[in-house]
C-alpha cells in the first residue's frame with residue numbers, strides 16, 4: 553500500500569515548523585556518578601553533574617562535548633536505560649525508568665555504534681518485528697514502511713541480511729527502525745560516524761525533512777560539527793559532566809571568542825596587509841604574491857564591513873568572502889575557557 557493520503561508528505565526543503573512550547577525533555581539537577589575501581593581503592597566518577605535543561609517540542613538540539621564528557625550517560629538517563637544518582641528527568645512527560653515501556657512508544661534512539669536490528673535477518677523482517685513490538689496497526693505499518701523505504705532509498709537492500717549491509721545502508725536501516733513508530737523525540741548518538749560525505753548528506757537531508765513533515769524533536773550527539781551546523785539551531789555543550797553552554801550555534805562562537813576570517817582577492821599583488829591600526833584585525837596569511845590575503849577579526853569587537861573598508865582604503869579589492877569560525881576550534885576554546893569551574897555566564901538560557 554502506498555503512503556499517499558495516510559501520512560503527510562515530507563517536504564524537500566529545510567523549512568522547519570515552529571516549536572510549540574510544549575516540553576519534551578526536562579531535567580533538573582540531573583546527576584549520575586559511577587563507582588570505579590582504582591587498583592584496590594574505589595573512587596567516584598561524576599559522569600553528569602547537576603544538569604538542568606529544557607527542550608521544547610519541535611526543537612533540534614546538538615549535544616556536544618569531548619570524549620567522556622557525559623553525553624551518552626545523559627542520553628541513557630533520558631531513555632530510561634540508566635537510573636540517575638540525583639535530580640529529576642522527564643522525557644515526553646514520563647519518568648523514563650518507571651514508564652520505560654510507555655516511553656518506548658514515544659521516543660526513537662539510534663546509537664551509531666550499536667545496532668537494534670537482527671543481524672541475520674533481512675532488513676524488512678527486522679522492521680516487521682519492530683512494528684509488532686510497537687503494536688502498529690497493519691495499515692499504519694505498511695504506509696510508514698513504504699514511506700521510509702522510499703525516502704531512505706532502502707529498496708535496493710530491503711531483502712539483504714543486516715550483516716551484509718554497508719555502513720551507510722545499515723545506518724539508513726537503523727534510522728528507519730528507530731523512526732518506524734513516528735516517535736515525538738528522536739535521540740541520535742553519533743549517527744554519521746564513519747559515513748562517507750554523500751551518505752552523511754543524505755541522512756542529514758532525511759532528518760531535516762522528517763522534522764519539517766512531522767515536527768519531530770531531535771537531540772543529537774556528534775563529533776561532526778557539520779551535523780550540528782546543518783541540523784540544529786540550538787547547541788548544548790557538556791564539559792566534565794556539566795553544562796558549559798546552552799544557546800544558538802552562532803552564540804557558541806561568540807561565547808568562545810572565536811575569530812571570523814575575511815578573505816580578500818586583490819586586483820594586484822600586494823605586501824601583507826596590516827590594518828590592525830585601523831580596525832582590530834590581524835593578518836593570517838597571503839597567497840599568489842599577495843593576491844589573496846586572509847585577515848582574522850573578532851566579531852565582538854569589529855565587523856567584516858569595517859575590515860573590508862579598511863582594506864579597500866589601501867588596495868583595490870576584486871572579490872571577498874567571510875569564513876565562519878571552525879566549530880571544533882570553538883568548542884576547544886570553550887572547554888579551555890570554562891574548565892574548573894564552568895563559566896555560568898556562558899549558559900544563555902536553561
Ligand SMILES: Nc1ncnc2c1ncn2[C@@H]1O[C@H](COP(=O)(O)OP(=O)(O)OP(=O)(O)O)[C@@H](O)[C@H]1O
Nearest residue numbers: 586588597599617618619620621622623624625626
Ligand atoms: N558504566 C560506567 N562505569 C564507570 N564509568 C562510566 C560508565 N559509563 C560512563 N562512565 C564514565 O563517565 C564519564 C562520561 O562517559 P560518557 O560515555 O557519558 O561520555 P561521552 O561524552 O558519551 O563520551 P564519548 O564521546 O567518548 O562517547 C566517563 O568518564 C566514563 O568513563
